[in-house]
Amino acid sequence: MSSLAVRKDAPAGITPGTAQGPPPARRRRIALVPTLTLALGALYCLLPVAWVVIAATKSGRELFSTFTFLPGTGLADNLSDLNAYRDGVYWTWMGNSALYAGLGALLSTAVSAVSGYALAIYRFRGRETVFNILMAGVLMPPVILAVPQYLLLAEADLTDSYASVLLPLVLSPYGVYLARIYAAAAVPADVVEAGRMDGAGEWRIFTRIALPMMVPGLVTVFLFQFVAVWNNFLLPYIMLSDDEKFPITLGLFTLLEQGANTPALYTLVITGALLAVGPLIALFLVVQRFWSLDLLSGAVKS
């Protein structure tokens, strides 16, 4: 690709003044820089992934002694060790992560959809105040809230339960913010008006008319939330003490920090981390088709 670009460049340099020459040549030349930048960016992002993939194939003996990007021979052993570790507790963690991320993202998307729609469509006293408070929430890193949330849930005797991780996830300021922006852009006031004229109730308008228009936006909210929860560490770390309820992030952390007597189980952690990326990739592949709806839904009004 780059050789092609260079060859196109050459004549442009020789005949700078010609009428047809420069435009395509210039386009090519400019494209080289962004392409290179993007390629570098991609390399920067993919290199660690490649490291995880290759490191997962190495046995404990090979992990630190062979060349970094030389595949090892231990993948099958690593997988069976991971599977056997404490009677397969890894899969319990995987299931927990799926539950926290799946259910948590679903609940928070539902809340975001309702509140985002309300904030975008209805005019009521205090609307901007509510929205501004939410905006402040977006700026607040969730990490800061983990301990207060723990103390709150402790009052209700809910710590160390599935609910203790799910409940704080239900309201996501960023999700509401996105849903509001999206609803404002995708659900025209005329359509809502027309629905009212035809005698539809507000709930019916929301579920039958607005919600389908908001789907692509909500898919984005769902994905954001899912990934955020899947990678979440501090909230479950503080809330949970029973390691049968741990998500993967926390479970792998206990494999690393086993105290001085026992070395960290690096091979298991690396293999576990690799497997944990799988569901995320699968989810993105599946959800991609919903994103393409975006183009169609724009055509409602003309």
Add this chain to the structure above:
Amino acid sequence: MPDTKQSRFVATAVAVTLGATTLAACGSSDDGTGARSGPAKLTYWTWTPGMDRVVDLWNEGPGKEQQITVTVKKQASGDTLVTKILTAHKAGQGPDLVQAEYQALPTLVSNDAVADISGEAGDAKEQFAEAVWQQTTLGSDAVYAIPQDVAPMMFFYREDLFEKHGLTVPTTWEEFADTARELKEKAPDLDLTTFSANDSGLFAGLAQQAGARWWTTEGQKWKVGIDDAATRKVADFWGGLVREGVIDNQPMYTPAWNKALDTGRQIAWVSAVWAPGTMATAAPDTAGRWKMAPLPQWSGDDTVTGSWGGSSTAVTTDSRHKAAAAKFATWLNTDREALAALAKNSGVYPAATNAQLSDAFSEPPGYFSNQPDFYTQAAAIAGTTAPSAWGPNVNVAYTTFKDAFAAAAKDRSDFGAALTKMQDDTVADLKKQGFEVAE
């Protein structure tokens, strides 16, 4: 005890959020409604692998008779766990039993998170060496935990390479320095060892051996002696070797360090009794070529060592069954069967003196199969452990150590300045937490 960035981040994040309120709390304990034992269901936070199997022995044996059931909730070790225990304690939701490193006990005690069990478990004292037991009493009449494992420090070296280069095993630190110089002369590519600042416990143990007492009390005031003469001697010694360039200045526990050990670029390691486990992962190809010897001494007539690691079992003030919990903690750390199971399932080197020579330790660790009397020697060395003196903000001193000494080692600059910073930061933090500090 490799410390990850993640764990440090978590500890910081939690500590910041908790703020001074938790840490400054230092008050009276609500007296126990829980003096009765069994029937009781207890929860136990521990990071020791295989602990669930050891606890099963209790639940099927003595625990069943006394109707005391213990459930293990496995945790990640380190400072983050201390923070988590304090958070849970603030909410009154702590478990009944926690595993705690010795240096974390003063923090837990000053936050009123662990209970005095001298009434229930005071008799266990006979089972432990004086220097070990005093870490759980903090020099008072109270007993805040039962010692579980100890980690006496030792000197590990490549026997074959020492022979090849005509080196003798150093018995004093002076000889240690000479050995490093001699090796550098004979084989400039090799290093005797490295000075690493990424695990503060190592430096603390070395200072302890030299006779340092970092935290002491004077009446109601804390006295911080991090830059005392003994520690300064240790800092200057290692700083001098690094500046001279006769030892390496790269951190431990990195892939590069593993490789250096495995390929014989570094031929010795100052470590503790748990080193065989770490080395089996770090340097798998050189198993059977290493040997263990006592730590070099500051003067020829001494036989003292420090400790690097070790932990205890404490009963929390949140527990409603303190007597039952104390009974379990005592059983776990003094009963023959329990200690044998801990050694077998979890690789725990016991704090209980008798257990150090039990059947479980008749064979050397696999990595040291060439040294049949490994554990006999280890037990003898463990008996020479110097007392240690921990305070309520070891974590702050440790964090400053990592930052200041890592920078000093990297630049090969003055370790004394780094030590002064460690002292100043620790004193400043104590004052900030509301403790009185004697100057």
